[in-house]
Amino acid sequence: MYYLGPEGSFSNEVANMVNGNKIPLRSISEIFSRVYTDNNAIGVVPIENSIEGPVHETLDNLYKYDEIYVNSYIEKEIKLVLAVNTNVKRIEDIKRLYSHNHALQEARETLQKLKIENIIPVESTSAAALYASKDEYGAAICSQYAASVYGLKIFLNNIQDNLNITRFVTISKSLTTSGERTMIFFNVPHKPGALYRALEKFYKYNINLTMIYSRPLKVIPWQYYFYLEFEGELRDSKTIDLIEELKSVVTNIKIKGSYSKLQYQASNFLG
Amino acid sequence: MYYLGPEGSFSNEVANMVNGNKIPLRSISEIFSRVYTDNNAIGVVPIENSIEGPVHETLDNLYKYDEIYVNSYIEKEIKLVLAVNTNVKRIEDIKRLYSHNHALQEARETLQKLKIENIIPVESTSAAALYASKDEYGAAICSQYAASVYGLKIFLNNIQDNLNITRFVTISKSLTTSGERTMIFFNVPHKPGALYRALEKFYKYNINLTMIYSRPLKVIPWQYYFYLEFEGELRDSKTIDLIEELKSVVTNIKIKGSYSKLQYQASNFLG
Known part of the structure; x- marks a missing residue:
């Protein structure tokens, strides 16, 4: 199981839900490239954030990667803690606070109250925990998990300002055809009503969309490629009929598989 | 005219197309905040990249900002050059090459051929030009414009690997109702066919979409807010009818104005 490192990252925590060896990699693209070359590999990657x-x-x-499919999804609430080096006894002892810029923004209200002056932005919240563990007057804004991985003491829990959920997916070279949801990608001809005609098919079969994003088609400026997820599974005849009909109104359709939500309790879903 | 600095940026080049004082700011959010507090201000911001x-x-x-509208759009092809300090006579003299990470990726093929070893990623391509101007063995991958602003000598032109266009918009507190295109935002109820019903209205009036993006609605996880641009203007009765009908199927509609493409030749469009 490849995940976005370093150890102690939110991805690491999500990867722990699945059995097997955990291998941290430096980028999402590297995870895909390793899953592509190793037929038995599984990767876990973030797909969207609330x-x-x-x-x-x-x-x-x-x-x-046409041969890489989605096999499950996981929702992880991003909770932040203020954690300190075990040498730090009081808030006033903190000389340096490490965190990632996004986390610093997410914990803005708490930071304003604490009045810590020396804030050091670093590459990730797990790296922040690592630095704080090596700095006797250091603190970090990170996950509870990262604090425990690097032996920090937790001072304050749940210091994020907003509800913040990241959705992850597990990926492999196996197409799965059953599950609560299905992911497909396509583009539409550049003419009025093209996307409408595609969505009409979902409406006809009363299928609910659970995700829709567009990204530019890099080779032709200002044409869009659509990334959709919907309720239903590929082994269901309704889904098969939908996809057959879609083929008459969209182009370059890519089927990324059906899958269900992986719950925290589960341990052998992909084992 | 507020733009994303520093001086010599692609935004600066786009801002030069419009008359008046040019004031560089440090972030897109700062440009919006200044346009919001100053009723007569104009800003220029990037909106999408191909x-x-x-x-x-x-x-x-x-x-x-409900009171900030879009008044024109500008397409700018992102062309990169290899520019050097005037002290550098040959490629072999270059000891340090400065650029932004995105530009380094965009010029990968040229970089592989040149075999320059000491590559220093910096905060922007215009900052790279500034650093190269102060380093007698320095070079930068930047725009032709940044090279001229900082007095560099151009060694190689058009070193970007791909066609890369950024679209900018000018913004102000004035709603404009005429132009080639109109921008509106909305969200849809969380039920099957909701987006379909919205796009059906565009289809009915034979109106072509020129941009569609979705972003999560931050307060409710996994519900989406849609950002659309279409052909047509607000002063046209067809567009007025479309928006009236949309109101029955979408919620929280925001009208951001009608506008046309600003050509490089134009100098007093917003003057």
Whole structure:
């Protein structure tokens, strides 16, 4: 199971839900490239965030690798803690606070109250935890998990300002055809009503869309490629009929598989 | 005219197409905030790129400020040059090459041929030009414009691997109702066929969509807000009828104005 490192990352926490060895990699593209070359590999990648929106690097790689499919999805609430080096006894002892820029923004209200002056933006929240563990007057804004991986003491819990959920998907070279949801990509001819005609098919079969994003088709400026997820599974005749009909109104259709939500309790879904 | 600095940026080049003082700012959000507080101000911001897709910070700010409208759009092809300090006579003299990570990726093929070893990623291509101008063995991958602003000598032109166009919009607190295109935002109820019913209205009036993006509605996870641009103008009765009918199937509609493409020759469009 390849995940976006370093150890202690939110992706690491999600990867722990699945059995097997966990291997941290440096980028989403590297995860796809390793899954592509190793037929038995599984990867876990973030696909969208409830505040930031789609993760372009994941969508672009799902588009690029026709032989890589989605096998499950996982929703992870991004909770932040203020964690300190075990040497720090009081808030006033903190000389340096490490975190990632996004996390600093997400914990703005708490930061304003604490009045810590020396804030150091670093490459990830898990790296922040690592740095704080090596700095006797250091603190980090990170996940509870990263704090535990790097032996920090938690001072404050749930310091994020907003509800923030990241959705991850597991990927492999196996197409799965059953599950609650199905992912397909396509583009539409550049003429009035083209997207409308595609969505009409979903309406006809009373199928609910659960995700829709568009990205420019890189080779032709200002034409869009659509990334959709909907309720239903590929082994269902209704879904098969839908896709057959879609083929008459869209082009370059890519089928990325059917899958269900992986719950935290599960341990052998992909084992 | 506020633009995303520093001086010599692609935004600066686009801002030069419009008369009046040019004031560089440090972020897109700062441009919106200044246009909001100064009733007579104009800003220029990137909205989408033919390779990278939508500029989220611009879409989110257009959503946030109901009183800020779009008044024109500009397409700018992103061309890169290899430019050097005037002290550099041959490629072999280059000791340090400065650029932004995106530009380094866009010029990958040229970089592989040149075999320059010491590549330094910096915050923008215009900053790269500035650093090269202060380093007697320095070079930069930047725009021709940035090279001229900072007095560099151009060694190679058009070193970008792909056609790469960024679309910019000018913004102000004035709603314009005439032009080739109109921008509106809305969300749809969370039920099957909701987006279909909205697009049906465009189909009925034979109106072509020229942009469609979705972003999560931050307050409710996994519900989407749609950002659309279409052919037509607000002063046209067809567009008025379309928007009236849309109101029965979408919610929270925001009208961002009608506008035309600003050509490089034009100098007093907004003067």
